[in-house]
Amino acid sequence: MKRAFLIAALMFLAAGAAPALAAVRVSLEVDRTRVHLDDTVSLVVRVTGTREASKPRINGLGHFDAFPAGTSSQFQLINGRISTSVDHRYQLTPLEEGSFTIGPATVEVDGRTYVSNTVDVKVVEPRFAPGRDEGPLFMEAELSSPTAYPGQELIYKLSVYSVHRMSLTALSLPEAEGISLKQLKKPLEYSTTLNGRSYKVVEFVYALTPARPGKYELKPARLQLTVYASRGGNLGFGGLLDDDFFAMARGRDVSLSSQALTLNVLPLPEEGRPQDFSGLVGEFSMDAELSPKKLRAGESATLTLEIRGHGNVQLIPELSFPELSGVKVYADQSTFTEEVTTSGSIGEKTMKCALVPQRAGRFTIPPLTLSYLDPDTGTYQQLSSPAFTLDVQPGDQQQTLVSGPGGDTDSRRxxxxxxxxxxxxxxxxxxxxxxxxxxxxxxxxxxxxxxxxAGGVRGMQRFSRYQARNARSQVAKKALPKLSAAVRTMDPPTAEALLRAMNAFLAQRLVLDAASFTPMEAKDKLLARGASRETAARAADLLFALEERVFAGRGAEDASALADEILAAAREIDKSVPRNGGKR
Amino acid sequence: MKRFEPSPLRRVCLGLALLLAGLVALSAADTATAAPETHSLFFSANQAFREGDHARAVQGYEALVRAGKAGADVYYNLGNAWFRMGQLGRAIVNYERAAILAPRDPDIEYNLRFAKERRVDEVENPGGITPFGWLKKVTGREVFFAFAGINLMFFLVLGLRVRWKWEWTWYAAIALFILWALAAAAGGVKWYQTAADNRGVVVEDQVEVRAGPHPEDTLLFVLHAGSPVQVERTEQGWRLIRFSEDKRGWTPAPGIEPIRPLVPESAEAQPA
Structure with a gap:
């Protein structure tokens, strides 16, 4: 439910999004531009953008019998925009041979007049003799000309006529050595009336190009198709529903053949054949332009040459731009476009070259020529561009350098x-x-x-450190003997002398620079160097006792009682502290 | 009179400067100096080339190769002479050898590419980008001396740090150590690239590659002059080669010339 509502809302919004219809336009179309006198042509006048237009008035129908074939209207919603159009259809039967312009068609909408385009229709001789009845199903082959020149492009047309609905299965084209066929556009379908009978027509159009002179027999083209013919039953509604669509039609496979054709390919005329003839056959024109015609030396002018026409356009040659003394010529890559129509190939080749004069002066650019064979007259034609004059003023050197072929981005190659x-x-x-x-x-x-x-430097450094350590170790080793000797030589040993000797012993044994310690300092250092707590405490007590005597004014008194204790403590220290400075 | 006593730092700097000078002198002395007859041989080969006598030019350049007097330019000229004689495969082999000795020489690069473009066979595994692919643009000698320079700087800074602990020497030592490690890795890879280089080139107009080292063995595929191959091994006058992942087989040894060694074994056997 919600979804349906959403869709409805979207449609409403979409309709609301196009408050204004597209602008009114009128166009006029025919299904073919080349018809036989016994054919009919379908004409459609399409009015777009309104459904309120008046009935169209069509000019140029004086050479035709025109019958209204109905009106249809279309309504489209595309990208939120409403598009509406009305088609007015007519069947035109030509009354005489010739080329006629149909249109314009005019319609009026709210008092304003809108005008369509025009179309040119060529009416040619009747396809069939009057009164000839080809029956309800047949195929017709047609060649635009029974004679041709090598390289000329002819139109080979196959038309399948059927009173009943048909479905084509396979088409076999005539083959001949020296003849090439190229399909032009997809098959055209239309309706026509011949001898009062209405036919559905499918038309195949080919470009036929002969390569060599000679007489060619174009064998019949063969077509396989299915025709849906009515059984005759009409469901009991009389003539009301008497139509193939409602009739109980059944398919029947049929094989059709066209008639054989003869083509006479004439040799290219020898008379008046130009030297520069490249095999181009058809109808061509040439436009040439030089811009600018006045410039300074070193600047660039562009010579443009456009060749267009119909025929074997692929053979339009590359024209050689002239060599000019004092002018550098840079030819550009040419461009070629080809359009395939039901009346043949239409091509256009554009060639450009940059002209860069090297000095001042007036330069004449000689005409460029192109020759082709006009198959209608059988004569060679020559197209020629005008002779241009290039007026070159002296250019200053700087400008030449900047805008010349080396500096100009456009002309850079x-x-x-x-x-x-x-x-x-x-x-x-x-x-x-x-x-x-x-x-x-x-x-x-x-x-x-x-x-x-680097290793040597490092080794030397380590060696010198080792040496220093070794020297200190030697000193430490001799500390105890020195102390013993010092104590023995004291007579009597005084507290002052013992204190000096003890300090000296500790400094040497512990590898220290200081010469005296407080008892606490001595204890800390001994503990740091690995001495036991008892040893460190004993040494500190001895130092304390010696200092006490010294500071009490009894430093010179006999302290023999302490001498032995000092030696005993020193021996303990010597045992427990390593001689390498305490680093175990 | 006071005698001049250099400071320890000056002594170290002086010693390293002398060391550096010595290394430079040694490496310079290592570059071979050619005898006059070698120059004469080179000039006469060049003259033969200019006169269009390419066969004589080839003989002259190959004599220099056999004598161990061939630098990149001799191989390059030899490649040119072979090219002029229509020997595309031999030209490519010698351009490749020249490119090994002077990998950034634009003339060698151009002629090698020019010759390769004229090969008949399409190369099926032209190789991709490898992490150390840039090493192909430097020679082993360049990698060695780059490493030697970094090595010297690194140990110089370490030597300074033994005595002086300046802060910048720490950062310099770290940076140089990273460079040292990279250069050492590059040297290792370059050595491997050189040692594992088993490239070869088809030097005959056409060689048949068979399933086994016998002329009766099944023919697997045919290679044409200039096609690159990997030479896996050589046995009794036949080479086991690999052209691509799925094209491998045996072919007579004379049809394939390995790029390394730069002095071909066959050339070494001949008198200089």
């Missing part, structure tokens, strides 16, 4: 390789003095020497 080869030999005599890798011994030396030197 890709450098093309015109040749390739290897580069020449090298002749430097050092070629025979190869720079090889150094030999292994030298390579090893180069790589290891820096590391060896």
């Amino acid at each position: 890709k450098v093309m390789l015109v040749g390739e080869d290897i580069l020449p030999i090298h002749e430097n005599p050092r070629a025979v003095e190869p720079a090889a890798m150094p030999p292994a011994w030298l390579a090893a030396l180069i790589l290891l020497l820096p590391a060896a030197l």
